[in-house]
Every structure is written in structure tokens, then in C-alpha cells.
């Protein structure tokens with residue numbers, strides 16, 4: 467078995483060698499292309515150009531060129547043209563090689579390679595920006611804005627000034643709205659309007675950040691982003707709900723987006739406000755049906771993204787919450803209500819403390835000077851808002867008068883008394 471398998475590659479190789487021979491057998495020379503040059507024509511855009519070798523024998527041969535990009539990202543292709551354009555980050559330099567291919571019938575021969583290089587731009591180590599991230603927002607009127615943030619390089623001096631440029635197709639713009647770190651170095655940029663457009667998938671946004679400093683050369687940095695992958699998707703539109711008995715039907719419309727809008731997915735957040743739990747549900751449809759307990763109140767929010775097979779971006783924000791359910795209709799237990807509630811608790815507690823202090827004092831005073839009412843006890847009347855009889859119980863110490871208080875207030879007062887007694891023992 468093994469011998470049979472190994473025979474085939476040998477046969478194939480021999481046949482190919484014979485086929486390649488006709489050109490070589492005729493003693494045909496293939497010469498490498500001439501004057502291979504690299505030119506940066508825009509940010510992260512490079513033009514490779516060469517000439518056919520003037521000494522190359524023409525005849526009926528087909529001439530093509532093999533191109534091999536070596537840095538920054540390895541890539542090979544062949545072309546009949548004598549030029550080629552590539553988009554690539556250039557902050558680490560660029561290198562490529564080419565050779566001539568001569569084709570005749572089904573055989574081909576290749577020349578030697580010729581290589582060209584672009585040096586990396588100069589700059590001190592770790593002065594270039596790091597952690598660059600960018601987000602595209604699409605407004606309803608289909609105008610895209612662009613926000614980028616980054617960190618200053620570890621070794622970037624404090625006086626470093628960074629400059630950000632973006633390129634989209636043939637448009638290049640410099641940032642006008644920077645945000646700054648504590649040393650006033652630019653570390654963020656906002657373009658409220660850009661040339662970024664609705665487009666075919668796979669359009670690139672080029673970001674270039676260079677800089678200057680009095681003390682050292684700042685190394686530039688470039689990054690390429692596929693526009694769809696950095697789009698912050700808008701939330702779904704026109705969310706509506708209808709409740710039939712326990713059956714909640716939620717409908718919504720696709721978000722406004724630049725890119726393919728047939729492949730969204732959604733997450734629903736169903737928050738049961740009464741029970742205090744949250745459920746996250748996923749769907750690819752534009753509606754959702756759900757059985758709910760209609761004695762509870764719910765808040766419902768939705769967010770959107772494109773599905774991963776279809777150029778997902780960043781998840782949208784949640785939609786504004788919509789409420790449904792019978793629990794306390796019209797008054798959702800929102801943060802405002804809970805704030806009022808906690809304010810109430812705090813004021814009740816502080817009032818109780820005040821009363822405790824007053825009672826303590828008046829209790830002591832009542833022992834020292836039983837018949838004389840004091841200004842401090844008068845204060846207590848004010849807070850308790852009780853009539854004179856009840857207020858007097860604070861000074862009289864008698865069970866019967868305390869008994870005229872409502873049930874829970876009495877036990878509270880008893881606690882206070884025991885507290886006071888402990889106090890007076892010390």
C-alpha cells in the first residue's frame with residue numbers, strides 16, 4: 467500500500483518536470499522585473515511599482531509577476547500588471563519581493579526575486595501609543611461619528627503631543643477635538659462627522675497616530691479597523707408591548723445601521739420588580755412572546771447587535787425600560803421612590819435618637835428636680851407632636867401614663883428606660 471502511494475507523487479513530479487522543460491530546454495532566460503519601488507501614497511497605503519525587464523525576450527510568452535509581501539503581514543499573489551496597491555500598517559516598515567513568470571502552453575518558468583524595503587519610521591522605543599480602541603456611532607441621518615482612545619507610550623515624555631489622523635478611502639482628516647491626560651497629552655479624539663459611509667463589508671478605517679516632543683522622537687503607530695466591527699449598534703426602535711391575560715407580546719424594529727441590517731440578534735432583559743430577579747433572553751426575531759405572572763410588575767429592555775457570522779459590532783445600549791404588570795400600577799419601584807423611602811427611614815431614626823437623648827436628660831433631670839419642667843423637655847413636645855398628657859409621661863416615670871401610648875411605642879419607651887437605668891447606674 468505504502469509503495470503505491472509513494473509512486474504517485476514521484477510520477478507527478480516527473481511529469482511536471484518534463485512539462486516545465488520545453489521553455490527551459492529552449493534555453494529561454496527569465497529576467498527579474500526592473501526598478502521595483504515602494505511609495506507611500508496615503509496613510510497605511512503603499513504602491514508597489516516595477517518595470518518589465520527591458521532585456522526580456524518577448525515572443526508569444528505570457529508574462530506575469532509573482533508578488534510576495536513579507537512584512538508586516540505575509541501575503542502572496544500574482545498579477546499581470548506592473549503595479550499593485552496594498553493597505554498595511556507601516557510603523558514597523560514594509561518589505562516585499564517580486565519575480566517574473568513566463569508562461570507558455572501549460573508550462574512556466576520563474577526569474578530570481580527582487581526585493582524592496584521601507585524602513586520603519588524612526589522613534590524611541592515605547593513612545594508610540596498603546597491600547598488604541600475606536601468606535602463608530604451611526605446617527606439616524608446616517609452620519610457616522612468616530613471616537614478613539616489610547617494610552618500614551620510608557621516612555622513618552624510628559625511634553626509629548628500626539629496627533630491622530632483617520633483615513634477612509636481617499637479621505638484623510640486630522641482630529642480637532644482631543645481629550646487629554648493629567649499632563650495635557652492627547653489620549654482621545656472625537657470626530658462628530660466623518661466621511662465614513664454606508665458601504666460594502668470589509669471597508670477599512672485607518673488610524674495613524676504620530677507625535678512630537680522636545681526630548682525624543684515619538685514613534686508613530688497605525689491600526690486598521692474594519693468599519694463594521696467597530697460600529698456601536700443602535701438600540702432597536704419602536705418597542706411596543708401588549709398583554710393578553712398572562713401572555714406578553716413584545717415587538718420592535720431593527721436598529722438604524724450602516725451595514726447589513728438583515729442579520730440582527732437581540733437580548734431582552736426581563737426584570738421582575740416585585741421578586742427582584744432578572745432574566746436575559748436571546749432571539750433573532752423582531753418579536754417575543756412571554757408568559758408572565760401578571761400580579762408582578764416587570765421592566766423590559768432590549769439591545770441589539772449583528773450576528774457573529776454577519777460582521778458583529780459592539781452591542782447597542784439597552785432601550786429605555788418599559789413597564790408592565792399590575793403591581794402598584796403607575797408607580798414603578800424606581801430609584802426615586804427608594805430614595806424617598808430611605809430618607810424617611812433616616813429621619814425616623816434620627817428623630818428616635820433625638821427623643822432618646824431628650825428622654826435621657828429629662829429622666830435624669832426629673833430625678834434631680836422633679837417638679838420643674840425644662841426647655842429641653844419642651845423641645846420634645848415639639849418632636850413628638852403629642853398632647854401635654856402624653857408628653858408628661860416622659861417625666862412622670864409611671865406605668866399607667868406610659869400605657870396611654872400606642873402599643874409599639876410603649877415597648878420602645880420601655881427600652882429607653884432600661885437604657886437610661888443602666889446609664890444612671892454607671
Ligand SMILES: *[C@@H]1O[C@H](CO)[C@@H](O)[C@H](O)[C@H]1NC(C)=O
Nearest residue numbers: 500501502516517518519520
Ligand atoms: C530604471 O530607473 C532608471 C533610473 O531612474 C532609469 O534610467 C531606467 O530607464 C529605468 N528602467 C526602466 C526599465 O524603466
Ligand SMILES: *[C@@H]1O[C@H](CO)[C@@H](O)[C@H](O)[C@H]1NC(C)=O
Nearest residue numbers: 595596597598599616617618
Ligand atoms: C492595555 O493593553 C494591555 C495588553 O493588551 C493590557 O494588558 C492592559 O491591561 C491594557 N491597559 C489598560 C489600561 O487598558
Ligand SMILES: *[C@@H]1O[C@H](CO)[C@@H](O)[C@H](O)[C@H]1NC(C)=O
Nearest residue numbers: 509629631674675676677678
Ligand atoms: C504626522 O502625520 C501626518 C500625516 O501623515 C504628517 O503630516 C505630520 O507631519 C506628522 N507629524 C509628525 C510630528 O510626525
